[in-house]
Amino acid sequence: MNWEIKSFDVVTAYLQRNLSELIYVCPLKGYSAQPNRTLKLNKALCGLKQVRRCWWQHLKELFSEIWFQPNKDDQSTYSYEEGRYKALLWIHVDDGVLGASNATLMDNLRNRLQEKLSLKWDLGICSIFGIEVQREGNKFYLSQPALSKEICESHLSDIMAEKPLLDVILESGPEKQINKDYLSKIHMLLYLAQAKLLDIMFSLNYLA
Known part of the structure; x- marks a missing residue:
């Protein structure tokens, strides 16, 4: 199975999602604000209890718009089928890997993902989450x-x-x-x- 494989990072991941609920915070030290006032958050920020679920829901909605279906057993993995061509997408917070059965499908999906998210692409996949990846033909070696x-x-x-x-x-x-x-x-x-x-x-x- 000689698939095209590329990895990517989502730029400022959480900030690409608007919050679906009202959240107010106290002004940070050094921020000029009127006494006894709070600030309303419009975007998800790292550190909020709701941020991970909020970001996951955002990704699920975006991927469904370009026909990626979530895996029932692993909600971080998505699959795509177009006739006899297939693709797999894995993402964890802001790190992702996209695999496609041919180069044309890879380019097509990359462009469609880029329209939805601000992404930084790597040429291949050398490491992911501290795991080094070495490819030799159709085989992948992890260390x-x-x-x-x-x-x-x-x-x-x-x-x-x-x-x-x-x-x-x-x-x-x-x-x-x-x-x-x-x-x-x-x-x-x-x-x-x-x-x-x-x-x-x-x-x-x-x-x-």
Whole structure:
């Protein structure tokens, strides 16, 4: 499957969406305003509780206008079909990846997306969310060397297994005092595993 793949960033993502509800804020320090006055927000700003859902609804509406259908199992992924040609779109906040089954469809969808959003396009896809992507023909190789090195040097350098996992008896019923350091290590390893190291996912879920 030799698809065209390109990544993009949404410029000033949240500011491209008008708020659907009334929200007032206190004037920031240094802002000249009359006493006992508040400011009405017209645009979604980073830090608001409503901002993520507001932005997601905005994207869903825009994508539906150009016939992208949301994935039922993953609301950050959209699909597009035009006869025998297909496309997939993935987006998380302001980072996105677009894949199309041919160059003509890719150019067409890029132009239509550009009409709806202010986008900055990359020529291909080298990295996404800290995951390095290397393409060789129809194959993609994913790696996270920076995160792997950080986890090993900062959190796992003093760990040495005394027994194989299968020889260790784990008792159910966690202690009242949660070991936050242990959970932190497991959390980082789970994040690393779901992107690349699927072979250790079972063991990590077992330990979690």
